[in-house]
Amino acid sequence: MVERTRTPLLSMRGITKRYGAVESLVDVDLEVHAHEVVALVGDNGAGKSTLAKVVAGVVVPDSGLVEVDGAPVTIPNPKAAQRLGVATVFQDLALCDNLDVTANLFLGREMRSAGVMQDSRMEAMARSVLRDLTSRVPSVRTPLSHLSAGQRQSVAIARTLLGSPRIVVLDEPTAALSVAHTAEVLTYIERLRDLGLGVILISHNMNDVRAVSDRIEVLRHGRNNGSFDAQTASYGEIIGAITGASRVGRPLRPVTAAS
Numbered sequence: 001m002v003e004r005t006r007t008p009l010l011s012m013r014g015i016t017k018r019y020g021a022v023e024s025l026v027d028v029d030l031e032v033h034a035h036e037v038v039a040l041v042g043d044n045g046a047g048k049s050t051l052a053k054v055v056a057g058v059v060v061p062d063s064g065l066v067e068v069d070g071a072p073v074t075i076p077n078p079k080a081a082q083r084l085g086v087a088t089v090f091q092d093l094a095l096c097d098n099l100d101v102t103a104n105l106f107l108g109r110e111m112r113s114a115g116v117m118q119d120s121r122m123e124a125m126a127r128s129v130l131r132d133l134t135s136r137v138p139s140v141r142t143p144l145s146h147l148s149a150g151q152r153q154s155v156a157i158a159r160t161l162l163g164s165p166r167i168v169v170l171d172e173p174t175a176a177l178s179v180a181h182t183a184e185v186l187t188y189i190e191r192l193r194d195l196g197l198g199v200i201l202i203s204h205n206m207n208d209v210r211a212v213s214d215r216i217e218v219l220r221h222g223r224n225n226g227s228f229d230a231q232t233a234s235y236g237e238i239i240g241a242i243t244g245a246s247r248v249g250r251p252l253r254p255v256t257a258a259s
């Protein structure tokens with residue numbers, strides 16, 4: 001397993017978010033290191049999406065400390081998250097079926113020179129970023145409507161890479177995918193780790209989570225309920241933490257050494 005750097009890329013401590021009487025997150029901790037895939041798991045309503053939205057700057061927590069590279073930061077909006085090197089791929093992917101791969105990658109940030117679209121530059125960058133991801137997209141000019149579900153995921157993930165992120169949050173990237181497309185998407189996640197990024201993977205699928213993640217963080221009723229080494233934890237232990245049959249406790253503080 002890859003040795004973790006001492007200072008996490010992202011450290012969240014005591015994150016709390018309430019909506020009226022609903023406690024979405026209560027005193028939640030989460031850390032992500034470079035070259036690490038951290039799976040965030042939990043039952044429906046456990047707080048996974050809320051935590052992802054805090055990282056993405058979509059939701060501002062009521063309290064808690066967020067650090068990037070050991071320095072305290074605030075993430076008041078998505079632009080701030082982007083500036084801090086955080087990219088998020090939400091479940092809807094936000095892609096346009098009527099556009100081709102390159103147009104989707106550069107949607108809203110097209111390259112222009114003297115008002116003229118720089119098609120060949122954008123194509124070259126599209127090829128480069130898709131190659132980095134080992135995407136199976138047939139061509140950068142293929143219309144999105146011709147792509148498989150797995151290939152679409154690769155376009156959505158590649159689009160985040162154009163912003164040179166350091167942390168990528170993936171919200172249920174394999175939900176409703178076939179076995180073959182799921183396997184393809186898992187290779188993209190591994191590739192993100194190989195590229196040195198920290199990845200937060202939200203998933204309900206324990207097979208995916210155990211196949212691709214280094215660490216598994218369980219949320220239950222908005223609270224930390226277990227932190228597991230994905231290589232050694234049993235299926236039963238993880239499910240026990242998710243359902244509440246067992247409570248394993250908070251993630252370790254301070255950060256554990258390489259596992």
Ligand SMILES: Nc1ncnc2c1ncn2[C@@H]1O[C@H](COP(=O)(O)OP(=O)(O)OP(=O)(O)O)[C@@H](O)[C@H]1O
Nearest residue numbers: 019022023024042043044045046047048049050051
């Ligand atoms: N904007 C909101 N207003 C009120 N309650 C909210 C809001 N967003 C989330 N919640 C509540 O916070 C809790 C955690 O929701 P969240 O969506 O983060 O859970 P989740 O683990 O992502 O669940 P799922 O797997 O079903 O998506 C739930 O009780 C949810 O109803």
